[in-house]
Amino acid sequence: MVSRLEEQIRELRAALEDAAEGICRLDGAGRIVTVNRAFSRLFGIPADQAPGRAWEALLIEEERAAARADLASAAGRLERERTGVRSDGTTFPLQLIAVPLAGGGRPGSNGHYLYVHDLSDRKRMENQLIFAGRMAAVGTLAAGVAHEINNPLAYIVANIDFARSQINSVASRLSRAAVGGGPAHVLDETGEALTEARQGAERVRNIVRDLRVFARGDDDQSGPVSVRRVLDSSLNIAWNEIRHRARLVKDYGEMPLVEANESRLGQVFLNLLLNAAHAIPEGEAERNELRVTTRTDAQGRAVLEVRDTGMGIPPENRERIFDPFFTTKPVGEGTGLGLWICHGIVSALGGEVTVESEIGRGSTFRVTLPPALMDAPATFSTPTIPEVEARGARLLVVDDEPMILGALRRSLGGDYNVTCVGDGRRALERLRAGERFDVILCDLMMPELTGMDLYAELERIAPDQAGRMVFVSGGAFTPRAREFLERVPNARVEKPIDFQNLRLLLRNLSH
Helix, strand or coil: HHHHHHHHHHHHHHHHCCCCCCEEEEECCCCCEEHHHHHHHCCCCCCCHCCCCCCHHHHHHHHHHHHHHHHHHCCCCEEEEEEECCCCCCCCEEEEEEEEECCCCCCCCCCCCEEEECCCHHEEEEEEHHHHHHHHHHHHHHHHHHHHHHHHHHHHHHHHHHHHHHHHHHHHHHHHHHHCCCCCHHHHHHHHHHHHHHHHHHHHHHHHHHHCCCCCCCCCEEEEEEEHHHHHHHHHHHHHHHHCCCCEEEEEEECCCEEEEHHHHHHHHHHHHHHHHHHHCCCCCHCCCEEEEEEECCCCCEEEEEEEECCCCCHHHCCCCCCCCCCCCCCCCCCCCCHHHHHHHHHHHCCCCEEEEEECCCCEEEEEEECCCCCCCCCCCCCCCCCCCCCCCCEEECCHHHHHHHHHHHHHHCCCEEECCCCCCHHHHHCHHHHCCCCEECCCCCCCCCHHHHHHHHHHHHHHHCCCCEEEEEECCCHHHHHHHHEEEEEEEEEECCCHHHHHHHHHHHH
């Protein structure tokens, strides 16, 4: 009987010794009596050096008093999340479970068993999920902001162009009729001011266009992508961080298209550009350089290099910079996920990202991607539209923004018989009643009845009118909208509208 009991005790001790979690026994004074192998590995303390230590000394100093008070006041099992300190001074998150030993007196008077779980992996996963959620939220926000900016920008640009056209026409007539300055000179100045305003609006248009590159992070669709186009959008977004730190040099060579997701590729480039900028202190832009190089290597792969003249990366950190959560930035200024995400995205595309660095001389990050396999060019059929004179052709404009309707009516009214409708339902009522138009210029995203819904109804009741639709979009940021635009063959234009291209499109569709 005794031998059987001893055998069970030995088995129990072996199980505790080999357990995956750290286990420690404390005496009634809170000092360590014994530890298992996992506990010793977790804290970096040899098992024979652990006995006699105060258990709370294994936590960061800020938590020791609270942890000691918790254990002293606990009437039973105690569970807390704390921050442990290893023998080398590094810290890690842990879950601490304290179970009082049985015996006389109050619970815990004979000591406790401590069970310790390392929460590092779980915290990493939680942070990854938080980061992914933030990125998705930023993408959704960027798409929504782009859409909301593009709507007012559309009528700002249209009205500026209309006013410039009118002023130029009047100024031209006045200058022929008068000698010297006078009203013609004033109108010329006004036209010049409007030209500058138009240039400012064009800058906003480009910023929004670049922002939309990053607005589709949850879209898995891939296809042939121009590296240079995505790179330029990334540079525009990062420009405010770059311009105070370094001169930007673009050294663009020929390179193939790559098979990628535009949004994720933009995320890679943006991370590399921001890292390069942040490696250079602010205020010395003329003394530093950030050089972006594109080329094709001997294997036909696309190569992008981001070279900075910053502080460089110490040799001991170079092997770790692509590890998750590794960062040399102060707490709160970096997640340590940027380069890890870049490495994951590039690897998934069959490419590689490498780094060369020298302390005091800067770093070069190099992204190499395989070329896209190009199929034979597809042929698309365009709906056949009967010939009709552009001037006097009937144009239906459908948009829920009254100012856009007004701007389009003023800009196109000289060439077309323009009918403006403020929502999809009213447009559908007119078409159901038998009205017919040569071209229907329709906003894609509208409340109640969208341009997509209107198209579906017209396909059913008036297929010829469905074929005459041209879709206007301030940002097709929903999966349904993107799928719709990929499926239908109709022409589409982006807000803010380029009226020169729109007139050309309408002329082609009206003839």
